[in-house]
Amino acid sequence: MKKHLTFLIILVGFSVTPCLAQTEKTINEDFKPSTLNQPGQEYPQVNSQGYARFRITAPEAKNVVVNLGPGGTRGGTPLTKTEEGPWMGTTAGPLDEGFHYYHLTIDGGVFNDPGTLNFYGSTRWESGIEIPAHDQDFYALKDVPHGRVQQILFPSKSTKTSRRAFVYTPPDYEKSQKKLYPVLYLQHGWGEDETAWANQGRANLIMDNLIAEGRIEPFLIVMTYGMTNDVKMGGLKNFDITPFQTVLIDELIPFIDANFRTLANQPHRAMAGLSMGGMETKTITLARPELFSHYGLLSGGTYSPDDIKDKSKVKLIFLSCGSFENAAGVKNAATALKEAGVNAVSYISENTRHEFLTWRRSLYELALLLFKD
């Protein structure tokens, strides 16, 4: 377990190797507002090559830096005060496609860019920017029937409060009052919360589109907060799964099965998570194999054949990561599981790191495989 945790801590840390496209010399002046900007905000902007340009108004500031660099790393982009007034700057290289968290450092203090929407990551509400991906169609808002994202408050005796979860219900959920659905319990990463998979991950739109295309049979997705014991920066090595496992197994699952039309049995229950959520998934699925049949670790480690005590209970193990992460480790783990007789599938997201485009694509690929056996 300790080895696995160390691996995860490395994964969770911010990538430090910018993927600079050294041949890129001319910056195309076709910048447009990022799709994640607050209503009416012109900046930040993104161009067709994936460069991001920032504009911040702070006339008396000494120093303004955007904590986002080429690739999508925290490398940093210093802004310069323009003659017109605002501070402006462009990333030194293109960003990876997809979603990136960032923030500003203004005169030594950490603030958000007032131009963008906020997303919960790194245990704070952060700024977000979106570099349009060449395959963005699969998570686009389209003119198709839409499911709902239902905020529920469920009673939790173990934590002495009502806890929040979000439940994706597919478009046909309200049509028939008899149909029962499989359920995927889907966990966020370290420093994120139950809002991440819908906001940053666009899980509902990915599902709506897959269902509209007839590529999957509808299922429910349940998303709740997985950092029950308040893991702080660097505290992951002291992470104790017990409080969250109690909330999930003893409180949330029974509540979902009692209040939604679920197929309330092991063959129709899956668990997956990204990064730290993968660690949680691995620990909980191995501890309670009678509850889950489909497991997914998205940039969240691997299972070894020895981990699986009763192979007949496991219908699918899905392992994924970005190509700039430990792709070989993920592929080799899936191969070893397959050789041991487990239905394991690996997926590598091309040209992405430990970020949400990896996980949007991973959810898409996972959804295609779930509950098909």
Added chain:
Amino acid sequence: MKKHLTFLIILVGFSVTPCLAQTEKTINEDFKPSTLNQPGQEYPQVNSQGYARFRITAPEAKNVVVNLGPGGTRGGTPLTKTEEGPWMGTTAGPLDEGFHYYHLTIDGGVFNDPGTLNFYGSTRWESGIEIPAHDQDFYALKDVPHGRVQQILFPSKSTKTSRRAFVYTPPDYEKSQKKLYPVLYLQHGWGEDETAWANQGRANLIMDNLIAEGRIEPFLIVMTYGMTNDVKMGGLKNFDITPFQTVLIDELIPFIDANFRTLANQPHRAMAGLSMGGMETKTITLARPELFSHYGLLSGGTYSPDDIKDKSKVKLIFLSCGSFENAAGVKNAATALKEAGVNAVSYISENTRHEFLTWRRSLYELALLLFKD
């Protein structure tokens, strides 16, 4: 109409008369983190008298001001750089009870306080702080059955997109698949959006508590974005209701009636709104009296007896505001309506202004009266 709009523009403007408690001389040193702080954040803090204290880290900044002053006005609280490093400051007087929007001005730029959650107001995501109200129990999160807040995406031909709305469904909504419910369409104010009534307004918790106490029969609340034509600062006088009316009447209501178990008729359909949402409510209910039977204007103007063409169609007119707003105008309007034979009720929220505690209380009072006839 023009006169009404001018009145509203004044209402919508920030209050400028701080209610300084001049006798308050000693500040109690019993400050605690605001309940709206981000997880783990110690500041801002609030004391038992309603003073707020702020701490901002920005070591190299020249000037840090919190745009929130006594009462809850934008009066401003300048922070001072402490020897330990952070900028700190306390409001010059107590704030009114309830929720207040605010932001920081750092070296001339507008940013949010990284300590707090964000709330959409003034057409931007703003910082928020909560001064515990003496009557906060009615909107507290309690150990009672909770309804859901369901995010839906409904097709809108008139605006060529899928639009978002939130639907509060009461705790018993899933229990019986036959029960039909009345519906309240509830609008936010200028510069806010469809998230306001659940986030700032705690509409779902107000309903959960009223239902748990057996004080009301459950109904649905539908909340959507009412600034369809993108009203910007000062543009309210050019506001055109038509695009929003089309979305609400021709698109949202039919969608709700088709996808939720509603009592889809005029006697069981209400519309209410705060501030600009009151203006929308007044205009739309008067234009389409065959659709709505219960009207509510919360700090959102008044109806005159002449406005009501067919008194038999109107079951309730609810008018409210804070005691620091135009309370006499609201009371007089209700009296005039009653004298003209309309079932009108006025409600004045004690010691509040044009802010969300006024509207939380107003929703509570309105809910007690809706659909009872």
